[in-house]
């Protein structure tokens with residue numbers, strides 16, 4: 001059996017050995033081709049799987065991160081809104097609470113001041129004010145309202 005190239009001119013058609021060689025070569029090429037095609041198909045399938053899975057993961061990750069951000073923003077809004085309510089009540093309490101002589105700071109008799117009665121419904125208010133004042137004194141973030149006397153009077157103390 002020769003190892004020569006099947007390209008041998010006119011003898012090719014009439015030489016059964018060469019025809020066999022051609023057939024073998026073609027079969028080999030076909031197998032190589034089939035193998036290459038199979039590898040390509042595997043690769044394409046792998047890429048397709050990746051493409052199918054990856055966007056889902058990316059979307060999931062993005063979605064998760066966005067939801068976490070939204071939840072954080074919502075929590076921040078809720079926190080600020082609660083702080084705003086505390087601040088408003090705190091300011092009202094600065095004007096309406098019992099002074100020493102049975103009177104309200106506003107000048108009315110304490111028992112007759114409706115604002116002082118309302119402020120009295122919120123015992124957590126004094127605690128909140130004291131906490132904020134302590135944070136302020138420790139140079140931490142605090143939520144005392146801008147007009148709070150503690151911010152201008154160093155001798156101010158919570159009661």
Ligand SMILES: [Zn+2]
Pocket residue numbers: 095096097104105106107108113114115116
């Ligand atoms: Zn009052």
